[in-house]
Amino acid sequence: MENTQLQGEVPVKLFSLPHLQTVGLKRNQLNGTLVIGMGFSNQLSLIDLQNNRISGFKGTEGYDIRIILTDNPVCEETEETKTYCVVPQSNSTSLYTTPSNSCLPTTCNSDHISSPTCRCAYPYTGILFFRGILFSDLGNSTVYVVLETSLKQFFQSNNLPVDSVSLSNPRMDLSRYFLLNLDIFPYGQDSFNRTGISTIAFVFSNQSYKPPSSLYGPYFFRGDAYNHFSDPKSSKKSTTGIIIGAAVGGSVLLLLSLLAGVYAFHQKKKAKRASLESNPFAHWDVKKSSGSIPQLKGARCFSFEELKKYTNNFSEANDIGSGGYGKVYRGTLPNGELVAIKRAQQGSMQGGQEFKTEIELLSRVHHKNVVGLLGFCFERGEQMLIYEYIPNGSLYETLSGKSGIRLDWTRRLKVALGAAKGLAYLHELANPPIIHRDIKSTNILLDQRLTAKVADFGLCKLISDSEKGHVTTQVKGTMGYLDPEYYMTQQLTEKSDVYSFGVLLLEMITGRRPIERGKYIVKEVRMAMDKTKDLYSLRQILDPAIADASLKGLEKFVDLAMNCVEDSGVDRPTMGDVVKEIENIMQIAGINPNVESATSSSSYEVASKGSTLHPYSDESFASSGTFLVSKV
Incomplete structure (x- = not known):
């Protein structure tokens, strides 16, 4: 951890970490006295603390460890040259020797x-x-x-x-x-x-x-910059050659001056054309696309021809999914890496703002429980996003039996924990914080190890410092998962995601969609619960795949889910609290939480301004369609 603004004294316990081999903490603000102690790792070979504020060193130089403390007060205040105050001759220590x-x-x-x-x-x-x-x-x-x-x-x-x-x-x-x-x-x-x-x-x-x-x-x-170029010319220069060179240079100086202006003018025009051609957002329409061009961190721009080649001309064999936005194709990069290419279909493409938002956010969001964005394509009227390939599809496909994967109680707890960690990262560690707005089982993907990854950021919302607490915005989300408080007040908070996550937890234990045959899962569970009985008397509505298994911690799991779907946001836990509670439930079930291990619902923009009707009241499920929605 070099140049990371670390401060304070280096704890002795750091050096006793098992299998620790190298400590690299150069160019920080560490101070105090360095104490190695006697319980250091037997594999420790190097401690590099150059350019800090270390004022003392307790120990002897008899350690079988290379210690480097140059550019610290401990080396500047002594006249005696210590071995730990000398930089080794080679700073290119190879990781192996053959x-x-x-x-x-x-x-x-x-x-x-x-x-x-x-x-x-x-x-x-x-x-x-x-x-x-x-x-x-x-x-x-x-x-x-x-x-x-x-x-x-x-x-x-x-x-x-x-x-x-x-x-x-x-x-x-x-x-x-x-x-x-x-x-x-x-x-x-x-x-x-x-x-x-x-x-x-x-x-x-x-x-x-x-x-x-x-x-x-x-x-x-x-x-890095290279400042040691070899000189291809001989060090012995002929005086005659110098004179001749100067004469020739003087002769053509006037001509070059005349040509320079013309050449520079043409080069400027050429560079401008090249810049427009190479800039994937050169034709980004600021007015129609609702904002300036995306600010990217790490995402690569793919050309349409590249993606056409990687998907075998977007063949049906590589078609792995579809939705209201278009289709998802499997692609193979030249290095053999599999990717998922989300291609918006013509005429029903994602709005410019949603497309821009998803690119900007995912290019700078990096967490093992959030799907990774590798790149995008924005040319020929196309909108395509290139993600890491997640081989086991969505949680919905698994719960519905379409993927062929069986999730037992243990695996469901692990999936719930992974999804919670991904969402907690967005709420509490992303800068600025991100509200997803569309948490649902089709947006939780499972990789080859069944690790949960939060996906689809088209509806997400950034929360700036001036909007701490809530932001008033048009209601968007998916029916069944939509927070009633957000629906009725249009005030979006992180607790709106918590509500959706609570519905997701109930879906995981029942195997039912949030709204099924006019029945709302939250209301059904609340009516069926009896806390005086085993498993809260919910066995009849549990997913048959787990109903007959040992379900240690189920009652706590249901309690957590029902806390998440409280009507008032202030009564719901934060996602950080949700993560801790799922970890506690896993321990009750005898699981170590630190060990890793296709009909899709549509998203909707709700025409609800001024509405006082609860989105999941009985009237909402009536055939008259009094709950107005329009597809995003």
């Missing part, structure tokens, strides 16, 4: 770095960002051996001027990306020329290099 790298240690000048082959050089450095790694043991050197070997072989097989590569400092950032420092060392000389750097950068920018294993997933590379 026999081919065996060589004698090399002492390099202060501005050089020793390569894995023990040559002093100026490497091209940067950071590899991996979006979705499939391994959790960051200390397992095997996965880095494969990656490092693959990188070196790729560079050499493509005749790039690379002698060796080095990976170091594996870590996770705040966006849950996996980061690796990459040093690339030049071949046959101590620095790269400009052509070499450009070629290497191009390899990463156009994704020519593919990681050797699916463990790493998609990636991108962010290179």
Whole structure:
């Protein structure tokens, strides 16, 4: 955790974490006395606290641990040079050592770095960002051996001027990306020329290099500035050559001056045209689309032709779902990664504001229980969003038996916890907070491990600082899940999502849709409940798939659901409280909450301004259709 504004003293317990190998806390504001203690991890090899405010160090230098405290007061206030006050000669410690790298240690000048082959050089450095790694043991050197070997072989097989590569400092950032420092060392000389750097950068920018294993997933590379270009010219310059060069330069100076203006004018026009062509939102209609162009963080713009190729021309074989907005197609990227492509059909596309909102939000929202946005397409009149592929469909498809997956009581608790965590993240950790407005079983997706992921952000609403508490807005949502208080007052709060989540919990235990044959699930459960009897006397309305099983914690689960659907928002819990309560229920059921493990309802915009009718009163279900809705 470098340069993250950490403050205070480093706790001794940090070093006793099991399997801890490296502590990297450079460039922070840590202070006090560093105490390693005697109970540190037997795998700990490096503690790097450069550039902090550490004023003391208790211990001896006899630890079998490399400790670096340079640029701290503890090193500035002593005349005696301590080993922990000296920066190691090489800051490119590789994650592994192979026999081919065996060589004698090399002492390099202060501005050089020793390569894995023990040559002093100026490497091209940067950071590899991996979006979705499939391994959790960051200390397992095997996965880095494969990656490092693959990188070196790729560079050499493509005749790039690379002698060796080095990976170091594996870590996770705040966006849950996996980061690796990459040093690339030049071949046959101590620095790269400009052509070499450009070629290497191009390899990463156009994704020519593919990681050797699916463990790493998609990636991108962010290179550092390179300031050590080799000089291709001889150091011995002929005086005659200098004179001739100056004469020729003076002769053409006037001509160049005349041509420069004309050339610059044409280049400016050309650059403007290129910018318009390359900008996916160059034709974004601010008036019709309700706002400025989307501000993106990490989402990639795909061309229509790319997506057409990835889906085999949007073939029926790749059609995996549909709804009021259009269809969803399965696509395969060149690296083999599966994606889900949500394509709005012509004539019934999502509104410009909803499309823009979903792109902006999902491009900066990163949580394991929120579906990940990989990119979008906005050209040829198309609106397409490219998501991570979720293989097991929606929770609704599973509860209804369409997916073929059986959810027992244990799995349902885990799915409920995952969905709650995703929603709590949106409410409490996203900046600014996000109200989803359309929580329902068709918008909870299940991945290959049945991990729940909140999806479909087309109706979500950002809550700014000036709108803390509630925001008055047009009522949107899905009948059956819609918060009655929001419907009647048009005042949207996070508690509106809590209500929808409570309905979802009841759906999970009954296997019934929120409104089925004119009966509303909240009213049906409330009428059938008898807290003096076993399972609250609800066995008759439980989902048959779990009705005969041991249902430890069911009563608490029902209590939580009914608390979530209280008529008044102030009486409902927060999503953070919901997460804690589900964790408690899981413990009652003997489950460790920390262990991981297609008819769709339509969304509606309710024409209800000024209405006083409760949306789920008996009149709402009458055939006369007094509850007015219009499809979004």
